[in-house]
Amino acid sequence: MIAPEVMNEWYPVAMAAQICAGQRRVTQLLGQPITVHVQDGVIVVTGQAGPLHVTEAFGHVWACPGTPAHPLFPIPEALETGRRLVDVGVVRVKCSPLRAVENFLDIAHFPFVHTDVLGAEPHTEVNRYEVQIREDSDEVWATKVTFYQPQAAKSAEGGIVTQYMYRVPAPTAAVLYKTCPARPDAWDVIGIFVQPLSEELCDVWPWMALYDDATPQAELIAFQQMIFLQDRSILENQIPRLLPLDPGMEIPTQADLTSIAYRRWLKKRGLTYGAQMVAA
Template identity: 40%
Template sequence: MLERTLWHPVALSHGIGRAPVAARLLETPLVLWRDDTGALHAWHDQCPHRGAALSLGRVTRGQLECPYHGWQFRAGGQCTHVPAVPDFKPGPRHCALVFETREAYGMLWVRLAPPEGEGSPVHQLPAFAAETEPRLRKVTSGPYLVQASAPRIIENFLDMAHFGYVHEGWLGARDRPEIPPYEVATTPHGVRATSCFAFQPQSSIHAVDGAQVEYTYEVTGPYTAVLTKVPEAGTTALAGLEESIAMFVCPVTEETSVAWTRMAMNDFESPDARLIDFQNTIFGQDQPVLESQRPKRLPLAPDAEVHSAADRMSAAYRRFLLGAGIQWGVIR
């Protein structure tokens, strides 16, 4: 399955310490843990001996110990010690199933299966990496557990026409719901929308007045998207405000997901809690609507749902998923 060969976010890096953490990706149970060097690992959450959840175990002397019989596994997955038979030398079959991992944008990314050829790298988003763009501050909100498919969440993130109704008084106003025509183009990794404008009473925590805000949206992978927003000059307390937001979604099952937003901005003064509270409010407004949508999986057939001209980006996203061969979280 194509989706197993893609990189997916599964947890915040700073949330994984010495204790094993359970997670799920594409209905696969994972155990996440760090060894004594600080390296992150993601394994199948199942001991090869009797199938117990390794996430119930502990890390001892830099190795992951099964909670059932105390078998110990070093980085790489090989069993090194069977306490009940201390002289036994475990062989190659006495090994945990190990998945590829990467750290990027403050998150642990996991790939469940090797791709044919080189495969795709973890999404290249320089603005959201502390080491490549120190000029912008990074703050992450979430996780948000959502009873909706990952594509439904991404499509909602790309949608401006709901602002005046779902985010009334914040990102939109009922008496100014118009979305002017905008441009959509394909890219090597997805689709991009430019010259997107919407009126917003409070576009961010820095808004001092309602403003016409210009958006740029970019889908950088099946379950990842980025927006940048530029309010009208003079409508924010922070002059020259720069703000980008990435939506990272982990497809847990076909109809449940975990999402995070990562902000990159030139605001180095506001407390993290205030920035996160704003994102929590916005996502909290979206969540009940997302969870109400039927079908929960995103239908890709052109005639499955009706559209308007304001849905050009959403239609382009659906065509991208269809062309990329995505099966998970969609109805083809």
């Protein structure tokens, strides 16, 4: 029996452009079979017990298998003119959906997993940053994050100190804001939308809203896929398979503040699908 808190959240289930082009996606959500397709001009998501609540946002189809506790979170930047919205496409990962989100929030692994791109030795220090659970929106936010990056984005020429903000607006979605090499006054926005197929298997949909008029679409996609696929083999080997929500054998450090806040937030809200409740 899956907790109602889990059932009443929104989850990404497909890329909207592919469904609108006539594709029928037979997939799973929280261990149950679902189908995503267009019927009479409308995107519908059907489960064993009938249709699910559906909304379309940020290039993707989102479904709620229960009764939505709230509307899908907003990303106001997605509506700004001049941004390029990039659907990066699905990648399947054998890991807990919560681990996929947690990895996206981590900065410390950059020099070791995304070597010479998002980080490089000896620039391994994660400077102090701030984390809060915002009460108005009930979201986890990390701000004032800075990190030295050899190639922060496809449009970056050489190394820069990149500023970041991270945001967790839904149990299996995270959004980051980072220095935009082409427009120093604006942030590039990158999202990771995770579809929980089961507690240990997920489909991950990276998505971007960038200020970049120069780079061909295929290169933007390739850059983000390269980054995410560098993470995939690491994610598939993390132990324990489920994300522990209680402190145990793991010793978090200063750099893990966002992860700790994310775990606390999940626990407080009862969002335990993909989580391990016994201290690891």
